[in-house]
Amino acid sequence: MADGRFRLVPVGPDNVALVGEVFRAVYGEGYVDPVVYRPESLLKKIAQGQLAGLLALDPAGRPAGYVALGSTAPNHSLWEEKGLIVVPGYSKTDAGTALACHFGDRAVWPAGVDGVFASAVCHHYFSQVICAKAGWVVSAVQLDLFDAAILSDRPEDVDRISCSLFFSPMPPAAVPCYWPAAYFDVMAALAEERNDPPGAISAAQLPVTVTTDLEVIPLPTSDSMKVNVFRVGGDWAAAVERLVAEARRRRALSVQLFIDTACPSIGEAVRVLRARGFFFGGLAPRWFGSDGLLMQQVFANTRYDLIRLYPDTAAKLLAFIRADRLAVGQERG
Incomplete structure (x- = not known):
């Protein structure tokens, strides 16, 4: 070629x-x-x-x-x-x-x-x-x-x-997706940009008899961590505490956490994450086959003035992310 x-x-x-x-x-x-x-x-x-x-x-x-x-x-x-x-x-x-x-x-x-x-x-x-x-x-x-x-x-x-x-464009997810009520509007806008259908509002509680299933991928050369959450269980709060402790132990400056939106209790899972400093990052279409919700925590002072975004929809998304990060910080005091 x-x-x-x-x-x-x-x-x-x-x-x-x-x-x-x-x-x-x-x-x-x-x-x-x-x-x-x-x-x-x-x-x-x-x-x-x-x-x-x-x-x-x-x-x-x-x-x-x-x-x-x-x-x-x-x-x-x-x-x-x-x-x-x-x-x-x-x-x-x-x-x-x-x-x-x-x-x-x-x-x-x-x-x-x-x-x-x-x-x-x-x-x-x-x-x-x-x-x-x-x-x-x-x-x-x-x-x-x-x-x-x-x-x-x-x-x-x-x-x-x-x-x-x-x-890229992809076929729709083959299973139902659940969205946290707090992020429904922004996720609906992201899905609409892709011509994807909206998810259902998550109303389920954490399943007491189920254990959280996740993987942690340390990226030491970039001072960051990636986490894939396949299943949210009744031990979710303890699992998040361990994640935050692990991030601090590794001195990670950025933690990128993807939750499977096929989890009916994702709304409650996000409430726990926000209480531990995580804020919205976006939507990851078909990340698990079903979609992923990206939540992130950053232990650094982001230089927003140096971020260049294209197209305008990216700038609007960043504005929401900044506002959510600020709101999370205020809620935690």
């Missing part, structure tokens, strides 16, 4: 070592996912159907950039576009646009993938504009997600990088 002066080629045994060259040119050895520096590990992920990588090569065969799709969500039919980078010296060419647009084409997705999402950085517009032009919809904003020090193009006064989550 060719695009102008660049060839776009899948990552395989003959060129996998070039992936590390691309990342070293931009991040040195400091990229948050060390697998990009390990050719054998990359090839293993590709062979196991967990990753699809793409390189942009110039006419001399030198690597100009890289992008990948990877299985990172609990729903293995929803993959993440990740690792889009361009080698310095090619930043003013069309290499980045060609790579970004490639996986916007459903026809090139791996077999079994029916949706794609991307974490678009919020210190510039480029990746957000590319996602929007591909027809993907911004559904969440993750505050202070990782350390800006790993980025070569960061403004000098940016310490933490926030990201917008964009999701």
